[in-house]
Amino acid sequence: MIDFKTDSFQPGLSVDCVIFGFHNNELKVLLLKMKNLDFWALPGGFVGKDHGVDEEANRVLESRTGLTDIFLRQFYLFGNVGRTSTEHLDSLEAQGLISSDNVSWFRKRFITVGYYALVEYSKVKQPTVDDISERCDWCSINELPEMMHDHLDILKKAHETLKKELNYQPxxxxxxxxxxxxxxxxxxxxxxxxxxxxxxxxxxxxxxxxxxxxxxxxxxxxxxxxxxxxxxxxxxxxxxxxxxxxxxx
Amino acid sequence: MIDFKTDSFQPGLSVDCVIFGFHNNELKVLLLKMKNLDFWALPGGFVGKDHGVDEEANRVLESRTGLTDIFLRQFYLFGNVGRTSTEHLDSLEAQGLISSDNVSWFRKRFITVGYYALVEYSKVKQPTVDDISERCDWCSINELPEMMHDHLDILKKAHETLKKELNYQPxxxxxxxxxxxxxxxxxxxxxxxxxxxxxxxxxxxxxxxxxxxxxxxxxxxxxxxxxxxxxxxxxxxxxxxxxxxxxxx
DNA sequence: ACAAAAGTGTTATTTCTACACCCATGC
DNA sequence: GCATGGGTGTAGAAATAACACTTTTGT
CATH class of the missing domain: 1.10.10.10 (Winged helix-like DNA-binding domain superfamily/Winged helix DNA-binding domain)
Incomplete structure (x- = not known):
């Protein structure tokens, strides 16, 4: 369950990480399956009032993979009204994944900063779930499960960006x-x-x-x-x- | 003076536009000079709770140039802690440019989404100031005045992006x-x-x-x-x- | 007439593309 | 020994880079 002092975070702002790995000649991304629910989400987090956005993205990356000093780039801000899904939030709430103190905070309008990371697949020994997920798995980008909010769009845009930057990035x-x-x-x-x-x-x-x-x-x-x-x-x-x-x- | 109902806006979130024009064989950007102060700022604005971030960037662009349907692209989110300058905010406040009701809102930590626009120089008949500026002028990117906060960084990054996208954008x-x-x-x-x-x-x-x-x-x-x-x-x-x-x- | 900018072709070099056969290894 | 994937070279086409003289115009 998510339960934290919302007033120490920037309201309406999150980061989401598209963590790419390569295994069996397939490009994979690390995704989280929500507890008892049939949709998955990108690893993400919120931005502490005293923390830089990049810093929080790194923190997310480290908490899921255990890795530090990883290649991580901001690629887009997703800022549409209505990019989050009320239905998905309903489901999370129904499953008791959001503390009642936090519900109104979560329901507000959110924008999210997209990051993509490149990690060495085999170095991620133990993909780690967060408080509201039951699995953290690599998924091939060719067979993606149903995803929360606009996370599929975010993932697609990350892949596009990767293509474009292939000759400019390590x-x-x-x-x-x-x-x-x-x-x-x-x-x-x-x-x-x-x-x-x-x-x-x-x-x-x-x-x-x-x-x-x-x-x-x-x-x-x-x-x-x-x-x-x-x-x-x-x-x-x-x-x-x-x-x-x-x-x- | 800036004076508005802060609670209808996303807190801690702004957009800034780097508006490029081309004149006399020089690349120029449209900047605002703060009233009675010796620094300039990028045209910017805040994000209404019911408005998309792109939409607000377009609104900013239109209010300064009078133009609609202009090429405008998001290029980066500036999310460091401390990217705004306390000294600059002090100056704005000392000049009475921020309503006392809004001061605490302005002093909070802000992130800003950078956009760049490409406009036809001669179409901008009347660059229009906003509430806290006294001039709105084209400045050559080779001789830029002192700029507010991290606006020079934003401008530099916009120019970099333009270079990279030269073959991909009109x-x-x-x-x-x-x-x-x-x-x-x-x-x-x-x-x-x-x-x-x-x-x-x-x-x-x-x-x-x-x-x-x-x-x-x-x-x-x-x-x-x-x-x-x-x-x-x-x-x-x-x-x-x-x-x-x-x-x- | 002259100064200044516009217009114009060719060649050598580099890069890109397309393509087929032999080799080493595990089974 | 054979199936499978790894290793290798060449030639034609396209793109790039380097380079100098003539033309037009306003003054």
Whole structure:
């Protein structure tokens, strides 16, 4: 149940995080299932009067994933009147998920700041529920459950933003484990861009950026020819994305 | 003086507009000078409880410029604690610009949503002051006056965003008069990008997009060889920027 | 006539796209 | 040994970057 001193928070303001991970060649987001209800929500929180909005987004990210120092970017403010669903609030209230002291605060008009985060899937050992959810799971962005309020719109917009920023943000370095194969990196790009890329051209272009280091190791144990393992040259990566990698995927 | 029923507004939330215009080959922004004070502010406003944030930004834009149906985009939420300046608020209050009933409301922590607008300079016949300003003027972004709160940061971020979106947004069509010359269009691009472009390559590339119509008229009366007048093919322009014009200026 | 800006083409370089065969591994 | 995915090169097309002279106009 949510029960807190509402007067220490900015009224009508929340943050919501779209936390992206990459696993089994699928782009996933971390979602919360509301207790005893059939809809899910983005991990979110409220903004303390003495806390910056970015700071609160980081706090949300850390409470759900246990991770700190994660790539996290604000991408849009959702400020329409009526973006929250009265029906969903009714359900939350009916399930006793909102303290009666907080009900009127929750029912007010809310705007929310959207953030997206890129995390290494395997680093999230224990996705943690919040007070009103019963599960915290990775969901493939191709099969999303019913979502609270306008959270599906928020998620869609986050994905759009990710696509646009692919060449300007350290996408790979945050979503992949430290060592990875070229096909894995390509699959990540294909998943984000939602289109297939040519294997040879992709490899040539990636290597051309000179941001990868060949570890001279190979991934063994998996089927077929064992692929080479690469890692990012962090310094060069940082420098390269400053000006944006070259365009047109 | 500002004096209104604060309880019909979202507390701690404002919108600020960076209104860009282009004149004399310079990129300009519309700013307000506070009455009897030596600092300027971005045109801004508050968000009514029953009004969308975008809607309020449009209202601000219309009240300062008299224009409707203008290109206006949200670009960032400024949510740091301490982004407003106590000293500036002191000054406003000392000048009697804030009604005593509103003072405590104004002194609270505020976040603001940044919007940028692109307007045709000559269409703004009468930049209109608001209740606490004495002038509303175009300022070149190269010589900006002292600004209130974090408004300079907001302006800088707007300019950055404009640069990035140059190939994705109908920049020219909104900032230039209906008919314009190729050198004018080039100067606009050079100003936004803050770097010189090759005249021949620029022309070839622009014409290659097939979004311009040669009017077969010339600008006369100005010195030197009279340049050709072009206008945008609106439909083609709209279509072209959907996928983004090709990159790498 | 002259100063200043507008108009115009070509070439070398780079980047992009499309495409097919061999190799290594686990089963 | 075979099915599967990993690795590799080349050639044609397109885009980009660099560069100089002529034309028009107002003064």
């Amino acid at each position: 996408i790979g370095i945050n979503l992949l484990p430290q060592e990875f194969t070229m096909p894995e990196l390509q699959a990540l790009y294909e998943t984000i861009l939602e289109k297939p890329l040519d294997r040879r051209n992709f490899r040539r272009k990636m290597l051309g950026y000179e941001i990868l280091i060949n570890t001279d190791k190979r991934r063994t144990g998996v089927a077929h020819k064992s692929p080479n393992l690469y890692k990012f040259d962090v310094k060069k990566y940082q420098k390269a994305i400053q000006g944006g990698l070259s365009q047109s995927w | 920049i020219g069509i909104n900032l230039l008069p209906q008919e314009f010359t190729m050198p004018e269009l080039q100067a606009l691009y050079e100003t936004i990008l803050e770097k010189p472009l090759d005249r021949r390559n620029f022309r070839r590339k622009m014409l290659g997009y097939e979004i311009l119509i040669n009017t077969d008229k010339r600008r006369t009366g100005v010195a030197h060889k009279s340049p050709n007048l072009y206008k945008f093919d609106v439909k083609k322009y709209q279509k072209a920027i959907q996928g983004g014009l090709s990159q790498s200026w």
